[in-house]
Every structure is written in C-alpha cells, then in structure tokens.
Amino acid sequence: MIYGIHPVQAALANARRPVHTLLLTRNAEQRLAQELERRQITPERVLPKDIDRRLGPEAVHQGALLETDALPEPSLLDLAEQANEKPLVILDHVTDPHNVGAILRSAAVFGASGLIMTRRHSPPLDGTLAKSASGALEHVPVLLVQNLSRTIAELKEVGVTVVGLDSGAADRLEASAWPACVALVLGAEGRGLRQLTRESCDRLMRISTGSALDSLNVSNAAAIALHWAAVQRGPSN
Numbered sequence: 001m002i003y004g005i006h007p008v009q010a011a012l013a014n015a016r017r018p019v020h021t022l023l024l025t026r027n028a029e030q031r032l033a034q035e036l037e038r039r040q041i042t043p044e045r046v047l048p049k050d051i052d053r054r055l056g057p058e059a060v061h062q063g064a065l066l067e068t069d070a071l072p073e074p075s076l077l078d079l080a081e082q083a084n085e086k087p088l089v090i091l092d093h094v095t096d097p098h099n100v101g102a103i104l105r106s107a108a109v110f111g112a113s114g115l116i117m118t119r120r121h122s123p124p125l126d127g128t129l130a131k132s133a134s135g136a137l138e139h140v141p142v143l144l145v146q147n148l149s150r151t152i153a154e155l156k157e158v159g160v161t162v163v164g165l166d167s168g169a170a171d172r173l174e175a176s177a178w179p180a181c182v183a184l185v186l187g188a189e190g191r192g193l194r195q196l197t198r199e200s201c202d203r204l205m206r207i208s209t210g211s212a213l214d215s216l217n218v219s220n221a222a223a224i225a226l227h228w229a230a231v232q233r234g235p236s237n
Contacts, residue, residue, distance in 0.1 A: 086233075105134055
C-alpha cells in the first residue's frame with residue numbers, strides 16, 4: 001500500500017505500477033486529476049476516516065491510498081554496469097523506513113544507479129518508506145538480496161570498487177580520489193557497518209566533521225556522499 005499525494009502521484013505516473021485499488025478523497029482526486037486522466041482510472045471516492053481505518057490514525061495519507069504490486073527488481077549485473085556512470089548504494093541492515101526513504105530520495109536527486117538491501121533486516125518497500133521517499137521509489141531501482149557479503153564479492157568481481165562509509169576510517173571522503181565505478185555501503189545507525197561487511201569493502205572512508213560529534217544520521221551521510229560523487233562526476237545536463 002502506497003499513500004500520500006506525492007508517492008501516489010509518482011506511482012500513477014509509472015506505467016509499471018498496476019492499480020488494484022485507489023482510494024481518494026474529493027480533494028486528493030482533484031490534485032491527482034492529471035494522472036487519473038492519463039491512466040484512465042476512476043478512483044473510489046472516500047472520506048479521510050475511511051483511509052484512517054485502513055492505515056491507522058498515525059499515517060499521514062493526505063486522502064490518497066493506492067494498493068498495487070511491488071516493482072520488478074533489477075539484476076545485479078544491470079546495477080553493476082550502471083555504476084560506471086552513477087554510484088550504487090548498498091545498505092547494511094538499515095531498518096528504519098524513514099531513513100531508507102530519505103536515502104532513496106537523495107539517490108534520485110543526486111543520481112544513484114540503484115539501491116541494494118537485504119531481504120531480511122530491511123523495511124518493506126511501501127507505506128512509511130514510500131511516503132518518506134516522496135516518489136523516489138518509482139525512480140531508483142531496488143534489489144533485495146539474501147547475502148550482502150556475497151553480493152559485494154560479486155560486484156568486486158565485475159570491477160565495482162566497494163567503498164564503506166565508517167566514522168572511524170582513516171581516509172576522508174573529501175580528500176580521496178573517487179573511483180570510476182563505485183558502490184557506496186552504509187550501515188545502521190549506532191552499530192554502523194557490520195564487521196564482515198566492513199572487511200568485504202575495498203576501502204573505508206569517513207565524512208569530515210567539524211565538531212565533537214563524529215557521526216551523522218545515515219540518511220544525511222548518504223546525501224553528503226552522493227552529492228560528493230555527483231561533484232566528482234562533473235556538471236551534467
């Protein structure tokens with residue numbers, strides 16, 4: 001289930017997203033009129049309390065709820081090939097859907113080739129995550145894998161340099177040469193990268209900080225690193 005004006009709008013604009021059920025309030029229907037006309041969809045008109053009953057009172061749905069299917073997953077090889085132009089993002093047991101959604105949004109803004117997470121210890125690709133991503137879920141390919149260290153090994157075999165962000169690393173991100181084909185690995189808040197993941201990376205880097213706080217929220221760290229990668233690639237159209 002995807003809810004909220006921007007996530008539902010982006011999903012309706014994505015031809016790969018089937019529409020099983022679409023619940024809209026009068027106001028939401030007016031705001032999504034262009035997408036409804038393009039897809040030739042007649043939504044079910046409801047009151048806000050009807051969606052509240054489906055999602056619970058805490059969900060900020062803005063009068064829009066879409067029931068759909070998950071998007072097809074890309075192949076690892078496809079993501080590796082695209083990492084020649086844009087960095088690939090890998091998340092190591094980042095479980096907070098708000099953080100993952102924010103990372104997806106940064107990935108869309110700064111041009112990441114895709115996102116890799118484990119099937120376990122990752123939030124579902126709908127609901128809160130989709131709302132936090134504000135439509136980016138429709139633009140950034142997401143691959144779910146069983147074993148992260150094995151996936152990292154496979155990426156390295158096809159020429160992808162795997163860089164782990166670690167607040168304790170000796171090398172600073174800003175002072176390091178950026179690899180041409182790179183996957184950026186970020187760990188969960190507090191624990192950071194797991195030991196096996198850290199050992200699997202080609203290089204470890206840290207983001208320079210100017211205070212006693214030596215670490216950043218994982219979504220902020222992702223945004224900074226992806227922006228730095230975009231700067232290293234140079235201006236784009």
